[in-house]
Amino acid sequence: MAKKEVTPNSEIELPEVGTSMEMTEGVMGKLLETSGVSVVYGRPIKQDDVTIIPAAEVIAGIGFGSGFGYGPLREGEEGSTVTGGAEGGGGGGKVFSRPVAVVVASPDGVRVEPVQDRTKVLLAAITAGGFMAAALLRMISPKRALKELQKE
Amino acid sequence: MPRKLIESKVIAGEPIRMGRYQIVTLIRSIRVHPFGFQGGLIWNRPIAVMILEQDGTERVVPIHDVTRQFQVLLLGVGLIGSLILWRTFGRRNSR
Numbered sequence: 001m002a003k004k005e006v007t008p009n010s011e012i013e014l015p016e017v018g019t020s021m022e023m024t025e026g027v028m029g030k031l032l033e034t035s036g037v038s039v040v041y042g043r044p045i046k047q048d049d050v051t052i053i054p055a056a057e058v059i060a061g062i063g064f065g066s067g068f069g070y071g072p073l074r075e076g077e078e079g080s081t082v083t084g085g086a087e088g089g090g091g092g093g094k095v096f097s098r099p100v101a102v103v104v105a106s107p108d109g110v111r112v113e114p115v116q117d118r119t120k121v122l123l124a125a126i127t128a129g130g131f132m133a134a135a136l137l138r139m140i141s142p143k144r145a146l147k148e149l150q151k152e
Numbered sequence: 153m154p155r156k157l158i159e160s161k162v163i164a165g166e167p168i169r170m171g172r173y174q175i176v177t178l179i180r181s182i183r184v185h186p187f188g189f190q191g192g193l194i195w196n197r198p199i200a201v202m203i204l205e206q207d208g209t210e211r212v213v214p215i216h217d218v219t220r221q222f223q224v225l226l227l228g229v230g231l232i233g234s235l236i237l238w239r240t241f242g243r244r245n246s247r
Binding site for chain 1: 163164165166168170171173175177179181189190191192193194195196197198201203213214215216217218219220222223226227229230231233234237238240241
């Protein structure tokens, strides 16, 4: 907590703010740096004559905020003017990663082998089927037919 | 210089020596910086690898995200199928 004694004839010096913001930005900046080429493509793995490089999709989301405030001026000892202040900040982030492909280098040449995530494909198929089933059930529901009859 | 809301750029990695080939990895980085919001979103994905052979030949091999393609295809089929069903059964019920 910042505290500064000021005499009546001198100017009030406010505490320096932005320190927590700078610290938070620094930490978040380091998080951003981790989401670069070195994270998308992994280290080459060598086995005999074959070398592979894994490739992944990386999504990172971050957010942070900070605030500061000063207390009211009040009279201190011997007629001096005192004020107080504080600042704070916080932030958070999340990183998602998913394998996409593998680059394979062998004496026969270099090729890219895609990685198929069958679980995600199955989930997408179930979601699509659910959309269609919901639409179909809604269309052929007895309640809807009754509403149409009542309108007539 | 003010930040753009959405930035997209291609970034090349350091060349990697793999046998008689030299490979340069390429990624596409999309960054979203909402205005007035401290933070953002970064989406990095591999797009291609550039292969440099000893004889100087250069070729680019694209990287296809098969899983994402299947997801988009299936969700698109679901959406279009729902619209078709709605139009078909919606018309029948209104007759």
